[in-house]
Amino acid sequence: MTFVGRLFFFLLVTTSAIGLGAWSAERVTRSFPGFVPISAESWRGYPGLATSSADPYARANLARTGKLAIGDTEGVEFTAITDSEGAALRAGCSYDVRGNVPTNRLWTFRIETVGQSEDASTMAVNFKSSRLHARIADVDVDLSVGPLPAGPNWLSTADIDDQPVMFIMTLYDSAIATTASFTDLQMPTIKRLACIDG
């Protein structure tokens, strides 16, 4: 092979390798939130996300989202993007979020729109917390989420356009954030009831 031929070969191999590697990294970090250390129902939790113990993919995803994660001793955050059947959560649907959660001092539940975090104005700030949650049934969490009023603990999505959303549940001062035992992890079931378009 001539020198020019070898040079061409070398450039072809390196550019395609770097291109392929960078492209796949870009794709993966856009949606892959990292290897999930704990999960229950459709919830995924990342204790230690803010610390140096987080896996490189989780850190890369966090860097891209610009999110300020909470520390271990502060609490642990769980996110869900699907209901118990595996269908994507939508602002136009009603959901029952019901069940027990690991021991905590307080919890908060909020809704964020998915994939539009670069535009802060589209982000929902609708939230509930354990302090404003009427405990009627014998479960820790009994929320109704959706565009139409329902139940004693209703979190409205009426002001959000029908689009994919993410439920974020944060347990503050929870032992789950600092202990290694994640067996018997209980999180509420997200049950879809109805959608505005039927």
Added chain:
Amino acid sequence: MLFTVIIGAVVAHLAVIALLPFTAPDTAARQLQSALPLSSAAPVDLSAAQEVGDVDLRLDPAFRTIGCQFDISEAPFRVIGNGRVDFWSISILDPLGVSVFSANDRIAPTVGIDLTVLSPNQLRLFRQAPDQRLENSIIVSAEDLTGFAIIRLFEPDESWTELVDAFVASIGCGAISDFGFSS
């Protein structure tokens, strides 16, 4: 040839993943860097900054989040604050936004916030001659000379706003000499 490309692609992929926390344009650390003035200045209400779109840190709306930036190359950094809230927590971040220490009101020895960040060298000097005024302060040793302190105050609804505002007003961040501690 295909094999070489695949190996090269894997290396490039892993390199990009590892570099993203340093190079991504809107990391939490970069946003904090521009939103927070250096220590000795007043703490910044990040929740308010988020509301007007100055930062997009995806903060928990049930909390008032306050931030300070520090530089302990000259003197240790101390953060104090007092008031009545249902829950508060604090996190010390390194320059990349990685949490090196966090605490909440249950594990703190005082009702309010009192935390001092020292470099390993300053910590050694402090151990040799402890200052009584810091006896209730949470002592945090930081490897990096710069970083951020993030304070979170629980604000379940508007009825708490006044109490949370008072707590926020009491928060002070600064080099330790500002608090009357001389070496």
